[in-house]
Amino acid sequence: MTNCKAIALRTTKLMLERNMTAYAVCNKSYIPFSTMFNILNEKHTDCNLTIIYKLAFAFDMDILEFLDDEVFKKVDILKELVK
Numbered sequence: 001m002t003n004c005k006a007i008a009l010r011t012t013k014l015m016l017e018r019n020m021t022a023y024a025v026c027n028k029s030y031i032p033f034s035t036m037f038n039i040l041n042e043k044h045t046d047c048n049l050t051i052i053y054k055l056a057f058a059f060d061m062d063i064l065e066f067l068d069d070e071v072f073k074k075v076d077i078l079k080e081l082v083k
Helices: 003-017 022-029 033-040 049-058 063-067 070-074 077-082
Strands: none
Touching (some): 022 033
16 A cells, blocks of 8 residues: 555545544645545646645644554555665
8 A cells, every 4th residue: 555545544534533534634734625535536647745734734633643453454565765
């Protein structure tokens, strides 16, 4: 699994848990809707720390809370870094 896919899955899970729409997350995170659409559809290829920070902020959590999910244990970090 890639970082971007894991971020998409985590974001979708949090949106469902907190009953938030993609539009609401965009407004709170200052992420453009086109970028959010690409993240959720796993088409965004640059899932960097800034994106993670903004998403965490939108869900009223810090980065560590956002990353504290089983989905991130399935990410092959080394494979992602070697690209």
